[in-house]
Amino acid sequence: METRIVVGGALIHQGRVLAARRSAPPEVAGYWEFPGGKAEPGETPEQALERELYEELGVRARAVAQLPGRWPVRPGLELRIWTAELLSGDPQPLEDHSELRWLGPEQLAEVDWLDHDREVLPHVARLLTDQPGGS
Numbered sequence: 001m002e003t004r005i006v007v008g009g010a011l012i013h014q015g016r017v018l019a020a021r022r023s024a025p026p027e028v029a030g031y032w033e034f035p036g037g038k039a040e041p042g043e044t045p046e047q048a049l050e051r052e053l054y055e056e057l058g059v060r061a062r063a064v065a066q067l068p069g070r071w072p073v074r075p076g077l078e079l080r081i082w083t084a085e086l087l088s089g090d091p092q093p094l095e096d097h098s099e100l101r102w103l104g105p106e107q108l109a110e111v112d113w114l115d116h117d118r119e120v121l122p123h124v125a126r127l128l129t130d131q132p133g134g135s
């Protein structure tokens, strides 16, 4: 079976990262994640992330760099997480999410993250701390 990639985007803007609370399916509803989704056949992970962030949040963003780690979500599906920068728009929970929060480095532990996402938080915290107020 070919492995399909799910891309989560740690969208960073002005020293904070966007956390999104999932509204479905039931096994992950209520937990917080990096918004994103599955790459379609022929799409690069970067293209998939930029498309998903537009569909789910209504913003234009640019995928910047992959963070360390790959996690099997279920057979044939592997999660990877990229950082992304906001180019334009104000994120809205248009699809798949019930709530959005911008979190600074000191606030990352304030929401109940999905387990895999939790593993990249130290990297995200470092990026936010290294670029306070940055893009």
Ligand SMILES: Nc1nc2c([nH]c(=O)n2[C@H]2C[C@H](O)[C@@H](COP(=O)(O)OP(=O)(O)OP(=O)(O)O)O2)c(=O)[nH]1
Residues within 6 Å of the ligand: 006, 007, 008, 009, 028, 033, 034, 035, 036, 037, 038, 039, 073, 079, 096, 114, 115, 116, 117
């Ligand atoms: N998008 C996203 N999914 C994550 C993260 N962490 C994590 O464990 N997952 C899991 C939850 C889901 O089981 C799976 C991603 O599916 P998804 O529902 O976001 O993908 P999608 O938008 O393309 O969904 P679909 O319409 O094809 O069903 O990966 C994350 O940070 N972002």
